[in-house]
Amino acid sequence: MTSTAEPQSRMTSTAEQQDQATSTAEQQLRATSTAEHSHRATSTDERRLRGDDVRLAEVWNSPRGGRAGAGCCRDSPPLATDTMASAQISACLVDISSWMTAHQLKLNPSKTELLVIPGDPSPAQDLVISLNNSMISPSATARNLGVTMDNQLSFSSHVTNVTHSCWFLLYNIRRIQPFLSTQATQVLVQSLVISRLDYCNSLLAGLLLNAIRPLQMIQNAAARLVFNLVFKFSHTTPLLRSLHWLPVAARIRFKTLMLAYKAKNGPAPSYLKALVTPRTAPRSLRSTSTA
Structure with a gap:
């Protein structure tokens, strides 16, 4: 009777150890999957939040986009002639159009508006830019994010x-x-x-x-x-x-x-x-x- 009880107790303890090991492995697996899921959610949210900044950085760091943006927006010397400004803006739009095409987007020239806001009171400027064989002339008003802006602000x-x-x-x-x-x-x-x-x-x-x-x-x-x-x-x-x-x-x-x-x-x-x-x-x- 004693010899029979000892193997049974050993089998019982072995089964309990296996059950404990199985439950521990399941808990670790659940914790790992939860951590991976939260990491994916966090990284997805970060990508959503930083997506616009990344896109702007990519366009700004393009070969001509940075120079055109700096020439138009920074405290650098103004562009000498309307022809030079038109060429740089057109080159910048070409880079933006190429970037959009690479990211499954499309820049519509028919819906693109050019708004010229002079720094000082000056006569009408003859500034025309080209985009995909389409000529875009300055307009008196342009709509941006629901706000209609005019060339005199x-x-x-x-x-x-x-x-x-x-x-x-x-x-x-x-x-x-x-x-x-x-x-x-x-x-x-x-x-x-x-x-x-x-x-x-x-x-x-x-x-x-x-x-x-x-x-x-x-x-x-x-x-x-x-x-x-x-x-x-x-x-x-x-x-x-x-x-x-x-x-x-x-x-x-x-x-x-x-x-x-x-x-x-x-x-x-x-x-x-x-x-x-x-x-x-x-x-x-x-x-x-x-x-």
């Missing part, structure tokens, strides 16, 4: 476009306003109208109040719509205070100050942080000296 076309789209939205909301509560109307107006007034509004910093007056009229009409008041015959300042809406000019200044604060202290892009340098006093001050 007055942003009058952008203000006009935003005003037209906001009036259309207010008209449609007015038609369904009898079926909405005040809170629902406010949410709808803030999502569709006020968001358009706030989009890239820091570009309007420095404009005269006359230039942004159409946008202020849109905000006043939106406030009256929320409270179901007549458009032209009700004072809007109490309405804006009740809704906690800053006027358009104050919203532009607030956005500019917020960008400056983030560039100095917050999570702003590196190209914005590089533009901000702390001010140093020309002489030592009592407030900065240590006793």
Whole structure:
């Protein structure tokens, strides 16, 4: 009986050791697969975040792209003639088109716009660039990321476009306003109208109040719509205070100050942080000296 029990106990202990080894191997396999999966996810996210920077770096480091970009954007001497500028920009576009073709993309010449913004007031420049046997002439306005820019940087076309789209939205909301509560109307107006007034509004910093007056009229009409008041015959300042809406000019200044604060202290892009340098006093001050 004793000799029979000993082999059985040995077999039991051996089986338990095998089970423990198997479970340990399974845990290690799961941990390895989880780590690999998280590493893949992290590397994928990093590629997504850094993809644009890599593409810009590749285009900038191209043979002619870097020289054209430096000649046009950096503090280097201006191009001597329109012919030289046209040749360098055309060569840069050829490099960009080749890079896009290598990455399964296509540069459409028919949708490419040329906007010339002179540094000083000057007559119209005869600047024409060529792209894939297509000639591109300067245009008065160009659209970039939803913002219409003009060659004088007055942003009058952008203000006009935003005003037209906001009036259309207010008209449609007015038609369904009898079926909405005040809170629902406010949410709808803030999502569709006020968001358009706030989009890239820091570009309007420095404009005269006359230039942004159409946008202020849109905000006043939106406030009256929320409270179901007549458009032209009700004072809007109490309405804006009740809704906690800053006027358009104050919203532009607030956005500019917020960008400056983030560039100095917050999570702003590196190209914005590089533009901000702390001010140093020309002489030592009592407030900065240590006793």
